[in-house]
Amino acid sequence: MTTPTPSAAAGPALHSAVLDWYSQHGRDLPWRDPDCTPWGIYLSEVMSQQTPVARVQPVWERWLQRWPTPAALAADSPGEAVRMWDGLGYPRRALRLWESARVMVEQHGGQVPRDHEDLLALPGVGAYTAAAVASFAYEDPRTVVDTNVRRVLARTVTGTQHAAPALTAAEMRLAQASMPADRDDANAWNAASMELGALICTARSPKCLECPVVHLCAWQLAGRPEHEGPARRGQAWHGTDRQVRGRIVQLLRESPDPVSRGALGTAWPDDESKLERCLAALVDDGLVEPRGGDRYSLPS
DNA sequence: TAGGCGTGGCT
């Protein structure tokens, strides 16, 4: 089966403009420090999945201070990882981080693996994170495709306001075809195109007046056409299982000791069956551990 | 492959 080549891709002019912009305007994030370890970079990538940088940074500092290596984290309890996760959201990421630290100790000599396939095999690591760690920690220029890159390419190359709701094969091919040939440029492009999407080419109100590539942006040249097709539906929140789960885990995070079933009931007083279902699901997920005596805690 | 999975800041 043949894979069609994209009719257009980011070229040298786009590359150099974005790379120049990044060298001047890229944020001075601690995990971009040349002395940052692969473990520090790995932590930053997982924490940043669906969570803004501003909230990640203080938690990242605390994690790295307490657990400077994969072995240090693996030697602690998964519950402590969930507790230290604080309010970053999606606490299963903390659990998978702990599990992946154990895999690093048992299978990779206590190091973040270099090999792309080994990275992809870690729990909680998908296509984006594997490529990002390979590129940013080990200068292995994999194609990094996150929501920022997708939006930047959708606008500058494809000429549409938004990328598709979910990553498509065509987008992946476009991103691969858009990588600079030079290895160092490719790694810098991965960071720079993400950064442009995060700071300038934003989803809601893009700062086109400040954009370094506004003069060659396909969406701009087409007159900034409005998004066509069905409106993207946001996630429901109030009254969902996720809200209830969040409250239960928050109660357990804030308590140094196991919490009684009765006390957990305050997480959702109006619907006992919903609370019971969410608690059971959390236990099933490994985020909550029954301790006997009708008490519960984070996993030990 | 569409939907579940947290949290909080911004407009």
Added chain:
DNA sequence: TAGCCAAGCCT
């Protein structure tokens, strides 16, 4: 104000 949105992953 009430959505919208944020460096995704997993099933």
